[in-house]
Each structure stands twice: as C-alpha cells, then as structure tokens.
Amino acid sequence: MKSRTVWSAARNMAPQSFLLAVIHLSAYVYGNVSVEQWPPTAQHSTGENTTLFCRIRADRETNITKCRIDWYRQSEDGRLPEIRQLLQFRGRFQEHVNDSQWSSNLSLTALELNDTGRFFCNYFCLINRTLPARQYGGTGTNLSVYEEKRAPRITDAVISTTTITAGTFDEETTNDVLFTILLFLPLSLKLVVSVFLCTYTLFSFYVRCYCLFSFTHLIRI
The missing domain is CATH 1.20.5 (Single alpha-helices involved in coiled-coils or other helix-helix interfaces)
Structure with a gap:
C-alpha cells in the first residue's frame, strides 16, 4: 500500500506546467537509463492511421523493476495533457505496453487536422527496487496532418468525357x-x-x- 502511495505521489510530483522540462532533463539526471522514441517526425493525410513507438534502456548494473508509461501531446500553450484526457482522441487511440521490455506504442486512427503536434512518451520507473520512482521522457515525435488531396475519380472522368463526346456527336x-x-x-x-x-x-x-x-x-x- 505504501509503495502504491509513493508511486502516485511521484507521478504527480511536478505540476503539469513543468512536466515538459522534466521530460527533457530526465535523461541527463540519470545517465545510465535512456528512453528511445521514434519516429522523430511523421506526416500523414487526414483519415490515415499512425503508430508512435517508445522504449526504455538501462545498463547491466541497473535493474528496471516496474514502470508506468504515459503518452502526452504538447499543446500550443506549452501544456502536456495526457492523451487519454483529451476528448479529441476519444475512441481513436490505443496504448500497447510490453512489460518484458518496457516498450510502448501509441496508435492513432482517423487522423484529423487538429491532431498535429508533438507527442511524448513518459516513464515513471522503480530502479533497482528503490523508492522513489524516477521519471524518464522520450525525445518526442512531431506529427503533421495535412488535408487529403483527392484525385478525380475515374468514373467522373469517363462520364465527363462521354458527355462531351455525345454533345459533339449530336x-x-x-x-x-x-x-x-x-x-x-x-x-x-x-x-x-x-x-x-x-x-x-x-x-x-x-x-x-x-x-x-x-x-x-x-x-x-
């Protein structure tokens, strides 16, 4: 019960306004643990799907005991709300976690224009079974969503050509x-x-x- 309480306190230790700074500095605070996030950039048209990946690594002397992995999206004002808290992604995202390797991926479906932004994965981990839990952040993925440019349908072209040809023939x-x-x-x-x-x-x-x-x-x- 004590472990769970400390875990929750560690997760909420920093206010959300400082979470971005914590994510960027975490890799330098604990040099023997690093977070890999890829791809660095992703470009998609509206309606398409995408998947972002994240993984934590440690040297041989460091044992990652337990981790909680969350995904965040940086807003225009610099805030980092969790994906699961954003109404715009409700029903359009899935988080998958591999407990054996502490890797995670975030899948987004039916992308919209306002999904454009920078996405971060964030780890709260127990290292060598020692409290408190430590925080590690990914480098982020820049997601750009563009308006889909639809090519003219073949049926429309055929109908148009047929109409012009028929009029000329008449x-x-x-x-x-x-x-x-x-x-x-x-x-x-x-x-x-x-x-x-x-x-x-x-x-x-x-x-x-x-x-x-x-x-x-x-x-x-």
Whole structure:
C-alpha cells in the first residue's frame, strides 16, 4: 500500500506546467537509463492511421523493476495533457505496453487536422527496487496532418468525357443532316419537275389520242 502511495505521489510530483522540462532533463539526471522514441517526425493525410513507438534502456548494473508509461501531446500553450484526457482522441487511440521490455506504442486512427503536434512518451520507473520512482521522457515525435488531396475519380472522368463526346456527336450529326438536305435539295427539285413534265406529257398525249380516236369514230358514223 505504501509503495502504491509513493508511486502516485511521484507521478504527480511536478505540476503539469513543468512536466515538459522534466521530460527533457530526465535523461541527463540519470545517465545510465535512456528512453528511445521514434519516429522523430511523421506526416500523414487526414483519415490515415499512425503508430508512435517508445522504449526504455538501462545498463547491466541497473535493474528496471516496474514502470508506468504515459503518452502526452504538447499543446500550443506549452501544456502536456495526457492523451487519454483529451476528448479529441476519444475512441481513436490505443496504448500497447510490453512489460518484458518496457516498450510502448501509441496508435492513432482517423487522423484529423487538429491532431498535429508533438507527442511524448513518459516513464515513471522503480530502479533497482528503490523508492522513489524516477521519471524518464522520450525525445518526442512531431506529427503533421495535412488535408487529403483527392484525385478525380475515374468514373467522373469517363462520364465527363462521354458527355462531351455525345454533345459533339449530336452537333456534328445535325450539321451533316443540314448539309445533306442543302446538297440534295436542287436535285430533288429537278426530279420533281422532271416527273411533273413526264406526267404532263403523257397525260397530254393520252388526251390527244383519245380526242383523235373519238373524232375518227364520229366521222365513220
């Protein structure tokens, strides 16, 4: 019970406003223990996922007995709130810890523009089973999230091209029809006139023959 109380007190020893300074100085206070954090930078588009990694190391004479690992995100005003306390990450993060190597990774899903920032891992560890617990911080990861630039969909391009082609085809078809009508209009008129003249000639010839036959028949009577 005493160990847990001291552990909690060590975790809350420094106010949050000084936590960043503690993280940066911790590696120099205890030179035989170091924290590796990677990647140093990460760039993603909105909607993508990312994973940040952290691991603590010690020399052979140092025994890391127990650790608590937390992840923080540095805000614009310099504060370092825990990831689990930020509403913007609720339901979009997972922390995984390997107790055998005291390594940890932070997975963020469905990234948003306001997720951009610097992320730190922080260790509260018992060294050689000696109280109080000591604090060690990672070097940080700069995460940049950009607006996704969507390329035009193939279906949209096909539909657009098809529409333009159809309109051009209709216009060309209309022009062809008008050109054909204008081209054959004189020929059509000539054909109509020729048919009319032939019909008129045949009709006149028939009338003449009929009249001549009738006149000849009357004379014989």
